[in-house]
Amino acid sequence: MAVSHRSTGSVAGGILSAVGNTPLVDLASLAPVPGARVLAKLEMLNPGGSAKDRAALNMLLDKIRRGELRPGVSVVVESSSGNLAIGLAQVCRYFGLRFVCVVDARTTEHNVAILRAYRASIEIVTEKDPETGAYLPARLRRVRELVENTPNAYWPNQYANPLNAQAQEQTMREISTALDGRVDYLFCATSSCGTVRGCSDYVRRHGLPTVVVAVDAAGSQIFGQDRKAGNRLIPGYGSAFRPPLLEQDTVDEVVHVSDLDCVVACRRLMEQEAMLVGGSSGATVAAMAAMRDRIAPGATCVAIFPDGGDRYLDTIYSDSWVAEHFGDVASLWTDPRTALEMV
Numbered sequence: 001m002a003v004s005h006r007s008t009g010s011v012a013g014g015i016l017s018a019v020g021n022t023p024l025v026d027l028a029s030l031a032p033v034p035g036a037r038v039l040a041k042l043e044m045l046n047p048g049g050s051a052k053d054r055a056a057l058n059m060l061l062d063k064i065r066r067g068e069l070r071p072g073v074s075v076v077v078e079s080s081s082g083n084l085a086i087g088l089a090q091v092c093r094y095f096g097l098r099f100v101c102v103v104d105a106r107t108t109e110h111n112v113a114i115l116r117a118y119r120a121s122i123e124i125v126t127e128k129d130p131e132t133g134a135y136l137p138a139r140l141r142r143v144r145e146l147v148e149n150t151p152n153a154y155w156p157n158q159y160a161n162p163l164n165a166q167a168q169e170q171t172m173r174e175i176s177t178a179l180d181g182r183v184d185y186l187f188c189a190t191s192s193c194g195t196v197r198g199c200s201d202y203v204r205r206h207g208l209p210t211v212v213v214a215v216d217a218a219g220s221q222i223f224g225q226d227r228k229a230g231n232r233l234i235p236g237y238g239s240a241f242r243p244p245l246l247e248q249d250t251v252d253e254v255v256h257v258s259d260l261d262c263v264v265a266c267r268r269l270m271e272q273e274a275m276l277v278g279g280s281s282g283a284t285v286a287a288m289a290a291m292r293d294r295i296a297p298g299a300t301c302v303a304i305f306p307d308g309g310d311r312y313l314d315t316i317y318s319d320s321w322v323a324e325h326f327g328d329v330a331s332l333w334t335d336p337r338t339a340l341e342m343v
């Protein structure tokens with residue numbers, strides 16, 4: 001299919017023009033303290049289904065405009081088993097670029113099927129890195145090999161690419177504009193740290209009074225290799241290393257959320273707000289509850305919800321999966337007396 005007609009003007013066209021400007025909704029039942037206001041930024045409503053659509057588009061668009069990435073010639077290679085992969089697959093399909101996605105054995109069949117539908121090529125890494133016991137270093141090694149051996153290959157490298165973070169400054173601009181700059185707390189799940197870095201850069205540059213809270217998975221190594229590395233069940237947030245995008249003063253607070261608290265918060269969002277959200281969205285709500293002793297009545301808290309729950313139907317929203325990993329815990333979200341008491 002010829003794609004040379006694609007507009008690469010100041011705004012990407014077609015489906016890509018729907019990236020960004022996501023809704024910000026009030027979630028009254030989640031107020032961590034009386035009088036506080038909680039809002040969620042619904043990033044699952046981006047066209048590829050997640051916050052990472054913004055990063056995918058921003059990391060490629062400039063190079064496409066400048067002719068450095070060319071339809072039918074260039075090959076984009078990236079390591080991602082989830083949302084960034086889907087975002088890149090969409091942008092690459094739109095512009096007629098080949099996309100090789102390096103995933104690992106834990107990548108869900110659902111995500112692989114989406115990637116194949118966008119006609120991405122899939123490279124599956126099956127062996128963990130022997131030194132760290134994690135897949136990520138092994139995946140990054142495979143990316144480097146592919147880039148070296150593939151003519152016209154380009155690796156966006158989400159972990160170190162400033163354009164990943166820059167894309168998310170727009171997210172914070174949208175939040176701040178909607179609330180006239182009155183954001184007391186921002187809860188932001190972390191992996192490459194593009195989202196938290198971009199939002200934090202915007203907050204600092206505009207002198208907003210916002211406390212930037214990074215929400216990480218228990219067992220993740222982002223905020224210190226000295227923390228015990230652990231097996232993490234919920235994909236999407238957390239990382240086996242500290243990404244270069246994270247700088248010393250990027251975040252004001254860090255909250256680590258266990259897999260169980262993450263699941264309970266997701267299930268509770270379904271019970272109380274009829275929202276089918278991804279794991280890291282639940283984690284931001286669990287983090288807000290964990291910090292409630294420090295949140296003033298009347299504070300405005302914003303949580304970024306990176307993706308939707310349809311990518312977690314076999315895990316977080318599967319009763320048998322939950323029972324297998326945590327036992328009989330359903331009362332934690334069905335019993336109204338336990339509301340917001342679990343962290």
Ligand SMILES: Cc1ncc(COP(=O)(O)O)c(C=O)c1O
Pocket residue numbers: 050052082083084189190191192193194195196235236237278279280281306307
């Ligand atoms: C579901 C989900 N939540 C949170 C994040 C973290 O975002 P970032 O990579 O910008 O730190 C990601 C990143 O892929 C994600 O897929």
